[in-house]
Amino acid sequence: MDSLLKRINLEIAAIGGKRSRSRAQVIEVFFRTGPHATLEDLTHAVRKRNRSVGYATVYRTMKLLAKLGYAKELDFGDGPKRYESNLESHHDHLVCQECGLVSEFQEPRIESLQEQVAKQHGFLPTMHRLDIYGLCRQCALAGKKEN
Amino acid sequence: MDSLLKRINLEIAAIGGKRSRSRAQVIEVFFRTGPHATLEDLTHAVRKRNRSVGYATVYRTMKLLAKLGYAKELDFGDGPKRYESNLESHHDHLVCQECGLVSEFQEPRIESLQEQVAKQHGFLPTMHRLDIYGLCRQCALAGKKEN
């Protein structure tokens, strides 16, 4: 964690930025918090430690982390954007439309088919997003019982 | 087109709704307009015919079409949501991050892998969204030349 923060600070310095306590706190909270947190979630979490951190700082820090490639912005079409660490290997999402649960999966065969499709279209892919919406196991079972 | 409108009106009646001229115009314009139109696009297009149609009516009509399954809401993470007809067979999107071009593709093998993944997770899928972001052929070539 400390070495990660150091690495990020180096990159920030490299693009002409300076360190800051608030930002470091946001970064630490972000990597310690579960995935799919909203800006509001993160702001709340940071403020538990340091009451004086403003929403704008959390916002700017997350934009910065996204720019540097450490965070990914997610948008599942409902409320606000969510953020997740980009340190782990790539994965896609299963989103429950009933309870909001977001789970993750990897499927290399899908990835490679995507590459193929892009190539066929002369398209140079930089990233993709695959979200499957529906009912998670729990909600699917609950739904069945009701009928 | 007329029969489509009739069918939609029947469904609206079935859920206790009434017809309306403005709504019919929105629906017609929507199906005649190219894909990936925003609410603003649609409002403009409708107003060419009928100056008095309000943005709210376009908004409500599109929500209704989405609810009935005739339209799909798209959100590519940039500006406002876009709408496309859901009458054609399912497809996914290639989104150019440079010029904004959105093209479509179908890949049944990806679809079936998605089914498999969902099943493995005990997940009951209702829909999915796969967007590949990157550079379209044109922009990829333009980028190469610059270097």
Added chain:
DNA sequence: CTATACTATGATAATGATTTTCAAATTCAC
């Protein structure tokens, strides 16, 4: 250590898009 020149911050305001409200108009069944 201090001065200086910058970046970062927090509060707040501005923006942009979506959604709601409400009185008036329209539709439909009778």
Added chain:
DNA sequence: GTGAATTTGAAAATCATTATCATAGTATAG
């Protein structure tokens, strides 16, 4: 037509995101 309902258009409210600005903090050169 009449009455009970839905729909409409304009405007306001909401919600999330982004920009602004004066102040505070950080790095660096001397």
